[in-house]
Amino acid sequence: MPQGASLSLRELAKFYDGAGAVLGVSLDLEPGKFLTLLGPSGSGKTTTLMMVAGFVDPTGGDILVNGRSVARMPAHKRDMGMVFQNYALFPHMTVAENVGFPLKMRNMSRSERDDRIATFVKMVGLEPFAKRYPQQLSGGQQQRVALARALVFSPSLVLMDEPLGALDRRLRLQMQEEIKGIQRELGLTVIYVTHDQEEALTMSDMVAVMEGGRISSFGTPREIYEKPTNRFVANFIGESNFIPCHLEQAGGETLARLESGARVAVGASDLPAGAPGVIFLRPERLRLCAADDALPNKVPGRVMGEIYLGDASLYRVRLGDGLEVKVKRPNRGYGMPVREGDEMMVGWQPADSIVLRA
Amino acid sequence: MTDTTLAARAASAPGVPVRTKAGRGVYPWLALPAIGFYLIFFGWPLVQMMWRSVFDDGFTFAGYWEFFSLPIYWYVLGYTMAIGVVTLVLTLAIGYPVAYWLVRLDRTWTVVLMAFVLIPFWSSGLVRTYAWIVILGRQGVVNNLLIRLGIIDQPFAFLGTHWAVMVGLTYYLLPYMILCLYSVMNNIDRNLMKAARNLGASPFRAFLTVFVPLTKPGVFAGSFLVFMLAIGMYITPALLGGPEQTTLPLVIALQINEALDWTLAAALSMVLLAFTIIIQLFANRFVDLDHMWGGAR
Numbered sequence: 001m002p003q004g005a006s007l008s009l010r011e012l013a014k015f016y017d018g019a020g021a022v023l024g025v026s027l028d029l030e031p032g033k034f035l036t037l038l039g040p041s042g043s044g045k046t047t048t049l050m051m052v053a054g055f056v057d058p059t060g061g062d063i064l065v066n067g068r069s070v071a072r073m074p075a076h077k078r079d080m081g082m083v084f085q086n087y088a089l090f091p092h093m094t095v096a097e098n099v100g101f102p103l104k105m106r107n108m109s110r111s112e113r114d115d116r117i118a119t120f121v122k123m124v125g126l127e128p129f130a131k132r133y134p135q136q137l138s139g140g141q142q143q144r145v146a147l148a149r150a151l152v153f154s155p156s157l158v159l160m161d162e163p164l165g166a167l168d169r170r171l172r173l174q175m176q177e178e179i180k181g182i183q184r185e186l187g188l189t190v191i192y193v194t195h196d197q198e199e200a201l202t203m204s205d206m207v208a209v210m211e212g213g214r215i216s217s218f219g220t221p222r223e224i225y226e227k228p229t230n231r232f233v234a235n236f237i238g239e240s241n242f243i244p245c246h247l248e249q250a251g252g253e254t255l256a257r258l259e260s261g262a263r264v265a266v267g268a269s270d271l272p273a274g275a276p277g278v279i280f281l282r283p284e285r286l287r288l289c290a291a292d293d294a295l296p297n298k299v300p301g302r303v304m305g306e307i308y309l310g311d312a313s314l315y316r317v318r319l320g321d322g323l324e325v326k327v328k329r330p331n332r333g334y335g336m337p338v339r340e341g342d343e344m345m346v347g348w349q350p351a352d353s354i355v356l357r358a
Numbered sequence: 359m360t361d362t363t364l365a366a367r368a369a370s371a372p373g374v375p376v377r378t379k380a381g382r383g384v385y386p387w388l389a390l391p392a393i394g395f396y397l398i399f400f401g402w403p404l405v406q407m408m409w410r411s412v413f414d415d416g417f418t419f420a421g422y423w424e425f426f427s428l429p430i431y432w433y434v435l436g437y438t439m440a441i442g443v444v445t446l447v448l449t450l451a452i453g454y455p456v457a458y459w460l461v462r463l464d465r466t467w468t469v470v471l472m473a474f475v476l477i478p479f480w481s482s483g484l485v486r487t488y489a490w491i492v493i494l495g496r497q498g499v500v501n502n503l504l505i506r507l508g509i510i511d512q513p514f515a516f517l518g519t520h521w522a523v524m525v526g527l528t529y530y531l532l533p534y535m536i537l538c539l540y541s542v543m544n545n546i547d548r549n550l551m552k553a554a555r556n557l558g559a560s561p562f563r564a565f566l567t568v569f570v571p572l573t574k575p576g577v578f579a580g581s582f583l584v585f586m587l588a589i590g591m592y593i594t595p596a597l598l599g600g601p602e603q604t605t606l607p608l609v610i611a612l613q614i615n616e617a618l619d620w621t622l623a624a625a626l627s628m629v630l631l632a633f634t635i636i637i638q639l640f641a642n643r644f645v646d647l648d649h650m651w652g653g654a655r
Contacts, residue, residue, distance in 0.1 A: 055552055075555040076564075088553035092571045101567075106560035149557065159556075 003157035004189025005066040006031045007052070012061035014047050021047045023213035024061065031066075031204060032187040034180070035198040039210035040236070045193045047162060049208070052191060053159050054078050064331055065156055076105075081150030082159040086166070087142045088136040095145050096130040102153040120148040121183065142322045147179065151186070158183075160192045164199065198238045201225060207235045226282075231356050234280050237313075241286065241325040242278040249261040249273040249356060256355060260321035264297040269355035277355045283314060283328035288336065288344050295347030298326060301325070303342045313338075317346055370451040379493040411624035421625025428535075431609070435629070438589050438605040441523065446581050448528040453580065456532075457539035461546075472540075479533035487597045490519065490526050494598070518600030526594040531587055535580040542576030543569075581640060586634055606630050 007029045014022040016338055022044040030036050037045035050056040051225050052063055053279040054075030063071045070078050079100070089098050096117050103113045112266060121130050124144035133140055135186070143163060163179075164172045180203050194200055200207050207223060209232075215225055218231040228234035231242065245256035247269065256279055257265045263264040272279050287297060288303075301317040304324065315327045315338060329338070338344070411421050425431045456475075460468055478486060493499045493518035501513040516522050546569065554564035594608045599605075606626060614621035 053556060055556075074560075075552075076557075076558050076560050079558070080556065082553065082556040084553060086547070086549060088547060088549040090553075090568055091548060099558075101554070102557035105563065153558065205525050320533075 001157075002033050003154055003156070003187045007035075007066075007157060007189060007191070008064040008067075009048070009052075009289070010064065011061040012042075012051060012063060013059050014051060014056060015059045020213050024049070025208075025210075025213075025215055026061075027215060027218055028123065029189065029191075032204040033186075034183055034190045034203060035206045035208065036192045036194060036204040037208050037210055038194060038197060038200040039216075040195060040235075042212075043210040044213040045195075045210045049161055049193045050193060052157070053080060053082055053177055078156040079153075079155050080159055081153065081155035083143075083146045083150045083161070083163040085162045087146040087157065087163075088146055089142055089149075091134055094131050094133055094256055095126055095137070095214050098134070098145055098204055099148045099152050101149065106153060115120065116152055120152045123124045126149045126177075130336055133213050139167055141234075143167065143175060147182075151182070151188070156189070158188050158190045160190065163192075164194075164196075179203065190193055201237070209236060211236075227354065228280065228356070231280075231358075232280065234354075234356060239283050239326055239328070241281045241283060242259040243281070243319075243323060243325070243358075244280050244358065245277055247273050247277060250355075255298055258299070258321065259323075260299075260319070261297060263318075264299070264353075265350040265354050266355050267351045269358065271355055276358045278358050281325070281352065283326040284312075285348055286325065286327040287347050288315065288317070288327055288329065288338055289347045290336070291345050293345060293347055296350055297353075298345040301344060301346045303340055303344060305340055309354065317344070319346065322338050334357075386490060401611070402457055407624050408621055411628050416619040418621065421619075421621040421623075422629075424622055425625055425629055426524065430449075431626075434577040434604055434606055434609055435633070438607075438630075439633070441527065441605060442585045442589040443596070444524055445527045445531060446585045448524065449532050449584050450577065450581060452528070453532055453535035453539055454577075457536050457543055457576075460536070460540050461543040469602055475533050475536050479537075483530060483593055486530060487593050490522070490529070490598055494505055518603070520603060521601075522598040523603045525593050526598040527588050527591060530591070530594055531584045534583050534587065538583060539573065539579030542573055542579070544570050578641070582638065585637070589634070596628075 002011075009025050009027050012025045013020065016075075023045070025048055028037075035245070037048060039045045047056060054070070054073065058071055061071070062069050067269050069215070076226050090101065093101065094128060099120055100113050100117045103116060108116075117130075118127075121127055124147055125149070126141060126144055129141060134145065137145065146163070150160075160179075164175050166197060167175060178197060179190075180260045182188070192200075192203065201224075205223050207217075207219065207221055207224045208215045211232050219227075224233060225237055228237070233241075234240045243258060245258050245264075247264070248255045248257055249265075254266055254269060254273075256266045257263050258279075266279060267318050269277070276297075287295065290299070291300075301319045304316040304318050307314040307316075310331070312330045315323055315329065317327055318324050325346060329335075377639055401558070412419060414420070457647075460471055460475075461470065491498070495501070496513040496515070496517075498516070499518065501510075503511065504510045509530055550568055550572070551564050552570045555561065559567060591605070592611060595603050595605045596611075607630070610623050610626045610630075613619045613626065
C-alpha cells in the first residue's frame, strides 16, 4: 500500500501580466509513482511545481490530491514535502533540528519526535552528523538532510526542484539511486523537476516533457524515448536523426521518398500521404553495413568522422544528398572495421523508424 | 530501511570544506598603511587623553577621585546608560518592521523607501536636531496643531524633557539600526521561509522560528552601534534637553569649555570609554557573534 497520494492537475495555468508561464497543464498520477517534469528553462516546469506546492497562485485550473482540491489551500496546510534546489536548510539549526522541524510544527510530542528523527537521519546515513550544522556538511550530505526533512512527516506528495543540480556527476548518480530506492521502499508519490533528460529516464515511472508552458508529451520513459510523438520531444531527449521525406502510398504499403529520390519502408504513421515529414531514427538503431546486407532499408553514405565514447563510437555519416546522420556502434572489438572516408551503407529496420511532422 | 552501506557512503562523501591558512608571504605587509593611519589618528590621541587624565603638573588621580566620590557623576552616568538602552529599544522596535518591509517590497519601492532612510542619514546631525526644535518648540508645529484642534490651551513645553531627548536620539539613530537590520535580512535566503511554510509552519510561526533567529546578528550589531552612539551623543541632549537631561558627554564638554578642567574631562572620557568596552565585552560573551554568522565553525 503506497504511502503517497494520487495527484491530478486540471488545466492548471499561470499568467503573469498577460504573459503565460503555464498554459493549461493536465495530468493524472497514480499513488506511489515517480513523475518527472522535464523541459528546458522557461518551459513552465518549476512554475507548475510551485503551484502544486502552494507558493504560486494558479490563474486557472485545479490541483487535486487524492481527489480533493488543494488549489486554494495555504502552503503550510498542504502536507507536501519539498526538496529545494539549494536545499534551503535552516542554518541556525542542527541536522536533527532541521529534520525535526516539520514534526515540531505538527506539535508532535518530544519523544515521538526524537524517534522519527533518529529513524530518518539513519535512513539517509547521517547518524554521525546529527548534531552538526548545515555549513559543516558537504553538498551531498546537505542534500540528504533536505531529503530526510521532506520525508520525515510522511507527506502526501514529495516535491523536488532540481535537487541534484549542484552535485558532481558521481554523487548525482549515487543520489539518484538512493532517492529512487527510498521512493520505492516507502511508496512515495514524487514530483521531480529537472532539465537533465538522463535523470528523467533513469528515475521516473512517468515523464511529462514540457515546452512553452504545455505538456508536449506524457508517458513512461520508454515510450518517451522510443516512441516520441513530436519532433521537440524526439530532439530534447537523447540523440536523434531526422531525415526529411514525403510519404507515398504504394499497394497498401507506406513508403517514404527521401530527397535523394530513394524510397524506404517505414512503420506506421499518422501523417497523410504526400505530406512532408521527417524520418526519426535513434543513432543506436542505425547500422553501418555492406551493400549486400539483409536489412530492408539501406542508404549509401560516406564516413566523415568518429567520436570515441569508450563503450561505443558515434560515426558521422554523410548520405548521398549531403545530409549527415549519426550512427552509434558498441565497441565490441569485432565486426566490420570502419575508417574515416569509407563508403558504406547505413541501414535500419522499418519498425525502428517513426515518421514525424516536419 | 535502506542498505547499511549508506551510512558509510555518507561519511565518506567528498567535499567537506577545509579551511586553509591564507595571507602568507607579502600580503600582511599591505595592511601597514592602514595600521599606520590607525595608530597616528586614533591610537595617539587616545594615549594623549589617557595621559592627560592622570597628569597635571605631576601625577594625579584627582579627576578619577572627583568622579568616584561625587554621586552626581554616578547619576549622570546612570542617566546616560538609561538613555542608551531606551534609544536602543525604540530604534529596534521601529527599525525592525521598517527593515522587514524594505526587504519584502519589490525593487522600486525598496529604492524609494531606502531614500527616505538614507537622505536624513546623509544630512547634518545639527540641522536634523534643530528641525526637532522647530517641531517641538513653544511656537512649534505640534503645539500649534494641538492648540488649533482645541486639545490644549497653553503651549506644552516639550523641549527640555526626557521625552524630547528620546525622540531626537531615536530619530537620529534610526537609520543606523535600519541599515544594520536591512543588510542582514536582505541576505537571508528567501527559500528558507518557503521551506518553513512547506514543512507546516504558518507564516507567523515561520517568521518566529526561522526569520527572527536568523536576524539576530543584525539585531545585535544594530543594538551595539545605536547604544554606543547614543551614550556618546552631544548635540541632541544639548539642544533638546534641559538641565535634567545632562549626559556624560555634556559634562565632559562643560569641563573643557567652561570649567577648563582638562584633567576631569579626560578622566570622565576614560570612564565613558571603559564602560563602552565593558559592555562590549559583556555582550560578546553572551552573544557568540561568530557562531551566529556562520553556524559553529
